[in-house]
Amino acid sequence: AQKVTQAQTEISVVEKEDVTLDCVYETRDTTYYLFWYKQPPSGELVFLIRRNSFDEQNEISGRYSWNFQKSTSSFNFTITASQVVDSAVYFCALYTGRRALTFGSGTRLQVQP
Amino acid sequence: GAGVSQSPSNKVTEKGKDVELRCDPISGHTALYWYRQRLGQGLEFLIYFQGNSAPDKSGLPSDRFSAERTGESVSTLTIQRTQQEDSAVYLCASSSDWAGELFFGEGSRLTVL
Numbered sequence: 001a002q003k004v005t006q007a008q009t010e011i012s013v014v015e016k017e018d019v020t021l022d023c024v025y026e027t028r029d030t031t032y033y034l035f036w037y038k039q040p041p042s043g044e045l046v047f048l049i050r051r052n053s054f055d056e057q058n059e060i061s062g063r064y065s066w067n068f069q070k071s072t073s074s075f076n077f078t079i080t081a082s083q084v085v086d087s088a089v090y091f092c093a094l095y096t097g098r099r100a101l102t103f104g105s106g107t108r109l110q111v112q113p
Numbered sequence: 114g115a116g117v118s119q120s121p122s123n124k125v126t127e128k129g130k131d132v133e134l135r136c137d138p139i140s141g142h143t144a145l146y147w148y149r150q151r152l153g154q155g156l157e158f159l160i161y162f163q164g165n166s167a168p169d170k171s172g173l174p175s176d177r178f179s180a181e182r183t184g185e186s187v188s189t190l191t192i193q194r195t196q197q198e199d200s201a202v203y204l205c206a207s208s209s210d211w212a213g214e215l216f217f218g219e220g221s222r223l224t225v226l
Contacts, residue, residue, distance in 0.1 A: 035214070043202065045156075045217040091156065100146055100169055101215060105155035 002027050004094050006104035013082050014112050021077045021107045023092030029053075034068065034075040035093040035101070045091070051075065082111045115139070117218035119205050125224045126195055134190045134221045138207030145188050146215060147180060148204045156204065162188060195225045 003026040013019045025034065036048040049059065051068050059066045063080045079086055092104045118137040126132050138145050147159040158172040162182040173179070177195075182188040192199055202222045206215035 037215075037217075042219075044219045045204070045206075045215075047214055047216070050214055099171070100158050100161040102158065103148075103156040 002094060002096055002099055002102050004092050004102055004104035006092055006107050008107045009105075010108040010110070012110040012112065015084060016081050018078060018080050019082050019109065019111075021079075021090050021092075021109065023075045023077065023104060025073050025075065025092070025094045027094060027096050029096040029098065031097070033095040035095065036066065036075075036077050037091045037093060037103075038088045039091065039106070040088040048077075079109075082109075084111050084113050087111045117205055117207050117216055119203075119218035119221050121221055122219065123222045123224075125226065127226055128197060129194055131191065131193045132195055132223060134192075134203050134205075134223070136188045136190070136205030136207075136218060138186070138188070138205070139209070139216055141185075142207035142209045142216070143185050144208040144210075145182060146206045146208070147188070147190050148206065149201045150204055150220070151201045159190070159203075192223075195223075197225050199223060200225045 005024045008022055032053045034051045038046045038048055049066055056068050065078045067076045087110050089106045089108045091106045093101045095101045120135045124132055143164055145162040148156040149159055150156050160167055160173055160180045161169040165182045165184050177193045180190045202220040204217055204220045206217045208215050
């Protein structure tokens with residue numbers, strides 16, 4: 001089975017708060033890739049990050065950081081000091097090579113000014 | 114163009130009519146994907162092309178749905194005898210590598226009355 005679960009349907013925060021978006025995945029493969037995509041109100045999905053299954057180092061890019069933990073099959077995404085422009089739907093996705101990229105159901109983030 | 118181009122951007126049709134949705138991938142991208150996104154929902158995989166062959170058609174919801182791709186170029190998604198539940202945004206994405214970094218178009222919004 002290949003599955004991505006984003007349990008948080010919607011999160012609302014006030015600007016400058018930190019927020020973490022959860023992602024849990026399932027796969028029997030030992031080689032796989034995990035992704036986060038952002039879908040702003042305009043609708044076009046934007047690639048944020050790709051991480052392969054052999055690299056558990058956390059990654060930081062500006063206000064964005066990702067925590068990959070194979071022990072819990074999680075790939076969580078944290079936005080530090082959130083801004084209104086961060087308001088979007090965020091999708092976590094899994095690629096194993098057996099099937100096309102499998103997306104979670106998404107988490108809608110609303111950042112209030 | 115520089116990005117993935119989809120047409121039409123909006124299509125309103127009557128139940129029972131056939132529709133064709135077109136996708137122009139980024140030049141040189143060998144992989145092409147179709148996803149469906151219903152209002153407020155996640156991305157539902159439909160079909161994946163590698164070149165002009167379709168190794169994964171597992172997501173096509175019924176035999177009313179079909180897709181073709183010419184070489185490593187344009188793809189057409191055809192929905193025959195449209196039903197109201199076909200109303201959604203149909204997203205096309207292309208990729209230059211096997212490990213899943215997808216570049217998405219803006220989608221074709223289909224409304225079946």
